[in-house]
Amino acid sequence: MATATLDSMLAGLAQDRATGSLKIGRAGTIFLTRGRVSYAECTGTPGVEELLTASGRISVGAVRKARQTATGESGPQSGGDLLVDAGVLTRGELEFCVLGATLDASYFLLGPALAAAADAGGARPAPKPRFRDGERHWLGTHWFFDVPGLFQECRRRKAQLDRAWPSSELDTRPVIPVRRIPGRHVVLTALQWEVLLGADTTATPAELAHRLGRPAYSTLLAVRELGAAGLLATGADHADQATPARPALPKRAERSGPRAELRPGPGADPAQPYLPQVSADPTDVKLLIRLRDALEALQ
């Protein structure tokens, strides 16, 4: 059974109409109900508990209580039904939350399997999944995905990420917004706003997702969109700083200090040929002042 990959195992469980949990190493768990995926959790993505409590609508205590009641032997009701009956969320919200969390976790759990399939046998050491027959998630079953449909959706999401911004370089490094935008105004979505506000120059997209209580995929998409709009520092910017991009300027007299009435103007940056870039770098300002002085002297 050394060849049992995640996708072949899931396909087999779907065919057997199995009910239980498939643990994928430390990465997470996929729950199946009669051969269809009813829930998935991944350590890298916020689960239903996090999504519900981060919104502020439901307290951590209410979720814990529902979980304890549901996992105890006493009640026949699932944790999800308990939350709906308590009136803290609607049936639709519960279903959408389960659906969203499952897709989010699946994207990161199944992603490596999809990539391996695309490599056509590119052997990458993956943990062997372990199936536990009959184990259910405490929330119960509220939405289903058939296994091929789930893989299909993961592929669609991958393609959507690549359409937004075809490079994965921003996916895992800290999110660093640029200090000045490469234009005069910018239109943001609600999530892009939250990402920019939450970015502390150390948190990665995955860490921001946990902090904001937003799905990791949505956060990643927002980060790539921000990157495409030129609002995030990219590897090119870091490289610019490492290599002496600016030619060393000859030293000049002290009198060419910055003047209050002079604003930093658009400079020609070879890295960004399309949009004017604004700089507050004192060296740039000094250069402009010297240019101005030289032009005035010509008159």
Place this chain on the structure above:
Amino acid sequence: MDDTARELRVIGIEECLSEAMTIPGALDAILVDHTSGMAVAAEGVPYPEGSAAGLSEAFRATLDGLALSTPDGTIRIEDVIITTDRAYHLIKPMETMFDGPLLICLRLDPDRANLALALRRLQAISHRLIAS
């Protein structure tokens, strides 16, 4: 069940779509996750994936365009109403607490539909699906 009880009862995703299909003149209905452009559920839609992507794009373009043309720059859409030579299209965003919005999109037969009634019914259905 009387009408008052029906107005108050919360519903799930499947029921939301079947109720939307009872609106006079309804041709098809689809629920779309706007962030990912995914078809969550559909009724009467021949190609849900394509419709979901297209409707999601139409909604995004409307948001972006109106944000630029609004004095304060922020925009909150209640309904998008598009009338074409063949149909009325209604797109209603529902804010969810963790992601979203979720779009409920309804296509109506212009000869049979009453636009005002359809908007009211869609509003009522959305409040029962998502309480926020």
